[in-house]
Amino acid sequence: MTQLALVIDLNVCVGCSGCVTSCKEWNTSGEAGPMPDQNPYRAEPTGTFFNRVQTYEIGTFPNTETLHFPKSCMHCAEPPCVPVCPTGASYKREEDGIVLVDYDKCIGCKYCSWACPYGAREFDEQSKVMKKCTLCVDRIYDMSLPESERQPACVISCPTSARLFGDVEDPDSEVSVKIREEGGYPLMAEWGAQPSNHYLPRRKVHIRVRADELVRADNPLKKENFSKLSKDEQSLDDVMSW
């Protein structure tokens, strides 16, 4: 069994939104497009984005963490959006586990977006069709692209390489190793959807300086002769004559 998914490393994501617009520019002109923008140059602009970065503050000053949290379809093993779909438009592919929407079958009832625990579905208000992340299904199997680019647009663009793509069911894949070794976790596992995307947590590095490391025999200050007397200062040597 294959389950393609994203692993997102929160330890290095700086929240630049490169994934957000790379996704948009690829997909609006791709098989999942268009991704319309409403009021593009007017008040309250809004539009269809398959991937968004949310930013949270955790804790209180001065112990505040700022967390950038990219979120898109989790491509769940048990996707709650699929069984609620009255027309079968929402489906999960057997071959790679990608959850997709067949636009021709979608009637825009939005049941799936109500069912999704992650708010990952994006309704196209212009064509009244539900849209969502496809893991760039029109890139990852495109043999005309070099192999290194057969990845979702958000992955190839990410400046901190915080986004990894692969088969989470293959224990030897890079994503599985990362999940295993770096404490990768799914978002809100308690909802039972078995999301395939995983997040890697923050990891802190500390330096401990021991007191004795501040006092060393080779301290360069020892090269400076602090006890040296200037010519006009006296010592017992100068005044004792017996």
Place this chain on the structure above:
Amino acid sequence: MNENRSRTETKNTTCYMCACRCGIRVTLQDGEVRFIQGNPDHPLNKGVICAKGASGIMKQYSPARLTKPLLRKEGSERGAGEFEPVSWEKAFEMMAQRLGKIRSTDPKKFALFTGRDQMQALTGLFAKQYGTPNYAAHGGFCSVNMAAGMIYTIGGSFWEFGGPDLERSKLFIMIGTAEDHHSNPMKMALSKFKRDGGRFISINPVRSGYSAIADEWVPIKPGTDGALLLALTNEIINRGLFDRDYLIDYTNAPELVNQDEESNEFGLFIRDRSNEVEEGCFDPQNKFWWDSKSEQIVANRTEGADPYLLGTYTLEDGTAVKTAFQLLVDRLKEYTPEWAEKITGIPAETIKRLAHEMGVTARDQKIELPIAWTDVWGKEHETVTGNPVSFHAMRGLAAHSNGFHAIRALSILMTLLGTIDRPGGFRHKAPFPRPVPPCAKTPKGPEGVQPDTPLNGMALGWPADPEDLFVDEDNEPVRLDKGFSWEHPLSVHGLMHNAITNAWRGDPYKIDTLLIFMANMAWNSSMNTAEVRKMLNDKEENGEYKIPFLIVCDAFQSEMTAFADLVLPDTTYLERHDVMSMLDRPISEFDGPVDSVRIPVLPPTGECKPFQEVLIELGSRLGLPAFVNEQGERKYRDYPDFVVNYETEPGSGIGFLSGWRGKGGEKFMQGDPNPNQWEMYAQNNCVYHHELPKSYQYMRNWNQGYLEWSRHHRLTRYVEPINIHIYSEVLQKFRLAAQGKRPGKQPPQRLRKRVEEYFDPLPFYHEPLEAARTDRHKYPLSAITQRPMAMYHSWDSQNAWLRQIHAHNHLYLHPSVGVTNGFEDGDWIWVESMHGKVRCMCRFSEAVEPGTVWTWNAIGKASGSWNLDPNANESKKGFLLNHLIAEELPVKAGETPLSNSDPVTGQAGWYDVRVRVYKAEDQEPGITSPQFDAVKPAPGMVKRAGKWLAFRGGSGLFKKLLPEGDHS
């Protein structure tokens, strides 16, 4: 599918959605942009791209595009944005006639200021050839303190000039940087650094951007970084955690300084006058040590000697001397961590711990690379040593009137840790390191400016002593912005932020024509925005504008273009040739010089013309020597032709591009023009990267091989050591002049005390100038801005995708500020400085130091500008903090106006402003204040999509939005 493929093509060029200059690969479908990705084969970004870069499509097809030259309608006011299209020929005729007349009479009455600073090789050349001293790019109001503070200390600086070697660093401290400078390369390096187990500390009043992923966030009060850095340095010295050998071998720390207060050479190095030394822009080595073995004075670098770093000594002639390092230690005595705690808000224990982490990591985690190199004194080294502690800093330090000394302090701290141009520390990028200071100089007086003659010197330079200042016989400025005068002697990037105010006031003189390229001086690029807008529109009694003629070149309609008399429509970055030149600010890597180009992937839209072509056309029409042949005829067909064939001097072999020079492209850096140079760049990802041998990649201030290589390829003039100026004799010379202890140029009486105080040869902490003139009880808070990662200044509000990420801004503040002032999260509030007030929405945040309020820079826009709907969020909910910030200091009785800038460098003190906040009245309207009359769309602008934009590359949507007759 196959049919689609056949209409698809891919071209490489260089991004310009910010100033980072990543390589991009653009996929076109039916001639329309379909996808912009990072170029995987580009050394800068290696395939990645950020939010801005990936939104380039929406910039290309923005409704704010200007497509025709425009002339302000007769009788209409500047700022109203009422224009008529005009032909390019008419526009050139007007400009050539006007500028020709000015050039023949008084060339300084033409001023050229550019926001963009990556075309300076050409814009600077044009200004010099024209003969005006009044030229600068935006550095004066950006980060000149960072450039000057570091270059006057270590001979290099951050961003294009050098940076942290995160590949090998173990501890990285970032100060005053939210994002950008560098953008993608910094993100890539940070992520790798963290994954390799490095420790990342961020010192910033706000935890956003890069700081979010720091292992430790150290909140600091704005403008107090200097205090922190001095206290850290103090603790490092007191604990003996400095790199003694490095200080002795590579800095002026052990050298003896005259301490005879009666002497005119007080504060200068004791020098050996027995031998003539060659005069040049390098630091002669004829100085002395006090040897600990022989207990006497010896020439520096005497074989077998081991100098004291500390001590007070007396020379045979009775002259008291101290080592430079002793002077530093004396200076630092008062700067204890406990002292700094009160100023910075950082606990003394934290300051000590940070100092210990830096010092112990540098000392105990040394790197030895098996790279042999020879120093400039002939000593061979088998290895290159590194102390893996690195730093990065940018505008948070720079944009304060005390920033120069804070950055000097940072440079000295980096040096004490032994990290300059070493693995894991700070590393230079070609053409740096350069001498302290570099060689280029401005003219030294008004005689350098003559009618119909190129400027006798550079418009911008690096003063090494008071004689290098650009002042008249009364020691008053020659430049409009008062750069290189006693007001801001080391204003190495000029003071663009004062150009309009000075021209309006006629101080130091009035000008005729101001040409602004790609700078929004009627909005976010000006301090005191509302007043500057009035100045741009202000008239003399005779009805003529105080700034008689205003030309603006930009690709987009903006707040600024609305004020122009003549608007020149520029191309976008996807429609032009460009060079990231070694003569300007190239994209070099640590391992060697890199320059790059843009090659058009699309034809120009409408009548758009690249600004470079405008300058070459104008230069040819005006007969500027560099642009015409001996018969006075046009020399270059166009900009690409100019780039290939222009040489700095006939036969010099140095041109705008360093790669594939020589007739067949067999040379680099220097060589004959190569007619196929553009093609060779095109075949090589638009980039030329010369990787230096490993032995030339480190210790370049003192690396014989590198310095010879650098001279051989004409990067530098001298093969002389570039020792680090712990103690700045350059600054002391200006102080001596202010004290009347030097012959030659001296400050005017009103500035003597100021120069004496701020030209301290050692860094010191002083309160920012404006804050010192502000009632702190009335205005208890600091107000600062940051640039969001998804928006570059005002460049992208017209971008349909990016504006969905930042359509309007809030004022972020700590909840306690709301409690104290009686308002809640989300309320409309007033934020007020002594200069003005702004109504905006607030947002509570735990990620901000409680004495600071902040917002995103330049998200707020004037109504109707950038062809946004007049009711767009940017103008009704967005706001600009600039209305609270003055370009000049509050004047005390009897004072003449002074720029609100660093007194050493003229760096704009953006972040010095102090404010108070209070709740807006319930009956006040829920829109930001101030509001300005809506700007109208200009003729020939691209139509604005209405309720929906459903972009599909290749669908031809953009062509449908072009104005009638422009379906080119």
